[in-house]
Amino acid sequence: MLATQKQATQLLTPESYAKIDKWLQKYPENQKQSAVMGALMIAQKQNGGHLTEELMDEIAAYLDMQPIAVYEVATFYSMYEHKPVGKHKICVCTNISCMLNGSDEIVDHLKQKLGVKDFREVTEDGKYSLKEVECLGACVNAPVIQVEDQYYENLTPEKVDQMLAELD
Numbered sequence: 001m002l003a004t005q006k007q008a009t010q011l012l013t014p015e016s017y018a019k020i021d022k023w024l025q026k027y028p029e030n031q032k033q034s035a036v037m038g039a040l041m042i043a044q045k046q047n048g049g050h051l052t053e054e055l056m057d058e059i060a061a062y063l064d065m066q067p068i069a070v071y072e073v074a075t076f077y078s079m080y081e082h083k084p085v086g087k088h089k090i091c092v093c094t095n096i097s098c099m100l101n102g103s104d105e106i107v108d109h110l111k112q113k114l115g116v117k118d119f120r121e122v123t124e125d126g127k128y129s130l131k132e133v134e135c136l137g138a139c140v141n142a143p144v145i146q147v148e149d150q151y152y153e154n155l156t157p158e159k160v161d162q163m164l165a166e167l168d
Contacts, residue, residue: 011052011055011058012059016042017062020038020042020062023038024063032065035063036059036065036069036073037077039062039063040059040070040074041079043059049084049086049087050082050085051082056071056074057070078131078134083120084122086122086126088147088167089128089129089131090129090131090145090146091131091132091133091136091145091146092107092119092130092131092143093133093135093143093144094132095135097139097142098142102143102155103155105157106145106157107130107132109157110160111130113160113161116128116130118130119131128167133146141153141154147167
């Protein structure tokens with residue numbers, strides 16, 4: 001299907017369908033399901049940072065997949081959110097390299113600065129959410145945080161404060 005063809009529910013915008021269609025062009029016609037990860041990212045971004053069951057159902061219909069197959073992908077990978085997140089989702093690596101290089105101190109500092117008690121919380125103003133992630137693949141520069149597509153490495157509490165000021 002192409003973005004010009006109408007979907008029954010139309011939760012996704014024509015712009016989102018056009019982006020999904022670009023993903024579909026990368027795969028053989030009979031392998032539309034291969035575009036599911038890209039489609040989920042597009043839907044999540046359009047929806048303010050999280051997926052809903054209705055959005056996943058629409059993606060399943062568009063890619064000719066069973067809804068459960070889309071849910072499986074969306075729940076397996078940690079980059080997909082199922083509840084609202086802050087405008088800036090701060091992903092903190094707490095895996096071994098980051099832990100050995102002070103990620104606990106970074107997490108404590110972030111919680112204090114943001115006024116949250118735990119991961120998965122959103123600040124009162126809706127600006128930030130804090131998420132623990134297994135590995136960001138930048139172990140040599142640990143501890144590491146990812147916000148949107150930007151990595152912040154070799155972190156100290158002072159660098160975290162600078163990062164937060166830049167995000168404001």
